[in-house]
Amino acid sequence: MRTRARRLFVVALALAFAPAAAASCSLRTESGEFGDLPDRASFVDNNVSLFMEVRCGGLDCHGQVGRPLRIYGQTGLRLKARDDGLRDNSPTTDEERTENYRSVVGLEPEALSECFESKGEKIATFQLLKKPLGIENDGIRHKGGPVLRPTQSDPGWQCLYGWVSDNVDAAECERASKITP
Amino acid sequence: MRSSRHHGSTRRRGAAALLFACAALSVVVGSTLGGCTDPVRDAEIEALGPEEPGVPPNPEHRPGQPCLHCHSQGGPASNKPFAIAGTVYETDQPGSNGADGIFVQFVDSAGGGPREIPQTGPSGNFYVPLQDWPDLKYPVRVGLYEDLNGPPTVIMKSLINREGSCNFCHRPNLADPTDEEIDDSRSSAGQIFLRSGS
Numbered sequence: 001m002r003t004r005a006r007r008l009f010v011v012a013l014a015l016a017f018a019p020a021a022a023a024s025c026s027l028r029t030e031s032g033e034f035g036d037l038p039d040r041a042s043f044v045d046n047n048v049s050l051f052m053e054v055r056c057g058g059l060d061c062h063g064q065v066g067r068p069l070r071i072y073g074q075t076g077l078r079l080k081a082r083d084d085g086l087r088d089n090s091p092t093t094d095e096e097r098t099e100n101y102r103s104v105v106g107l108e109p110e111a112l113s114e115c116f117e118s119k120g121e122k123i124a125t126f127q128l129l130k131k132p133l134g135i136e137n138d139g140i141r142h143k144g145g146p147v148l149r150p151t152q153s154d155p156g157w158q159c160l161y162g163w164v165s166d167n168v169d170a171a172e173c174e175r176a177s178k179i180t181p
Numbered sequence: 182m183r184s185s186r187h188h189g190s191t192r193r194r195g196a197a198a199l200l201f202a203c204a205a206l207s208v209v210v211g212s213t214l215g216g217c218t219d220p221v222r223d224a225e226i227e228a229l230g231p232e233e234p235g236v237p238p239n240p241e242h243r244p245g246q247p248c249l250h251c252h253s254q255g256g257p258a259s260n261k262p263f264a265i266a267g268t269v270y271e272t273d274q275p276g277s278n279g280a281d282g283i284f285v286q287f288v289d290s291a292g293g294g295p296r297e298i299p300q301t302g303p304s305g306n307f308y309v310p311l312q313d314w315p316d317l318k319y320p321v322r323v324g325l326y327e328d329l330n331g332p333p334t335v336i337m338k339s340l341i342n343r344e345g346s347c348n349f350c351h352r353p354n355l356a357d358p359t360d361e362e363i364d365d366s367r368s369s370a371g372q373i374f375l376r377s378g379s
Contacts, residue, residue, distance in 0.1 A: 054339070058339055058340060058341075058342040058350075059344075059349075059350035059368060059369070059370055060341065060342050060343055060344030060349065060350055061342045061343065063368070064368065065367075065368065075338050075339040075370070076339070077367060077368050078367040078368075079367070080367070081363045081364055081366045081367045082363075082366070083363070084358075084363075085354075085355055085358035085362055085363040085366045086273070086354055086366070086371060087273075087354075087366065087369065087370060087371030088367075143343070144319070144342055144343055145319065145343075147320075179322070179338075179339070179340060
């Protein structure tokens with residue numbers, strides 16, 4: 001009897017907490033429950049999206065629909081296909097850049113918010129910054145290897161770190177998006 | 182009596198544990214030896230279909246297909262592993278002929294490249310054997326040259342980041358694609374070609 005009563009109590013407890021748990025799963029965006037996040041305009045207007053399209057969004061990297069960090073762009077994955085199924089080489093659309101923004105802020109919104117609000121002080125486990133450094137540059141494992149260096153002289157790092165710490169320089173992002181032969 | 186029963190049950194438990202360990206070991210060893218493949222890659226290779234009739238495995242076979250699916254470690258052609266390989270077509274039109282005699286020049290992030298610059302064959306296929314570029318450092322840039330002493334005919338606008346099969350991203354253009362193939366085209370850079378038009 002005692003065991004049965006205990007089981008009933010556990011079930012009742014679970015039922016009582018279920019609505020509360022479900023309610024706390026609702027996600028709010030931008031200045032919602034994660035605190036402040038960098039906005040879409042800062043991502044697009046300062047060429048952060050452009051930089052990520054060129055440097056991260058290759059079809060053999062983050063230009064793949066199954067990737068959590070999924071980047072669309074002119075030379076990579078397209079959001080919409082051409083009617084004839086041939087390659088669409090037109091410039092990256094606003095819609096694609098909005099999707100890029102959503103993908104980036106949706107990775108680890110809590111960590112991004114902490115980083116943004118602390119002006120780049122809190123980045124200890126923030127994968128958006130740690131992964132592109134790779135283990136080689138004091139980051140974490142990145143299948144694509146170390147693609148950024150945490151230095152003043154790497155415009156890619158300056159672009160990404162600048163954006164997540166509310167201090168982005170559009171010129172650095174543009175420089176980082178150039179591929180030289 | 183109690184003691185001997187206790188010893189008997191301990192022995193039985195020990196024997197059962199030993200049997201279980203042996204069974205588990207045989208499952209692990211069996212699956213390791215018998216199934217040492219990547220099921221995702223196996224399925225992708227299966228989907229490529231059989232060889233074209235009359236074209237045995239040779240440098241001109243299977244143009245347009247992702248070469249390193251087979252020509253890499255763990256693949257069915259792992260005895261001839263490639264560093265990078267692909268197919269160049271004359272035009273961007275579906276059904277275009279392969280471009281013969283085109284030099285494919287690569288430069289990696291360390292400024293290196295293959296020991297020999299690969300050249301396409303009649304099917305448009307080219308390949309770099311792994312032993313000709315063992316220290317490849319991604320990302321890589323690539324250009325197509327009709328004449329190595331002249332300017333490049335085409336330079337790839339983006340980087341090759343880590344995929345050795347050029348045709349993994351550059352899938353052949355299709356003449357009459359299905360809805361599913363049209364949707365899939367979002368993730369293809371289209372076939373590699375020298376010139377637009379027919």
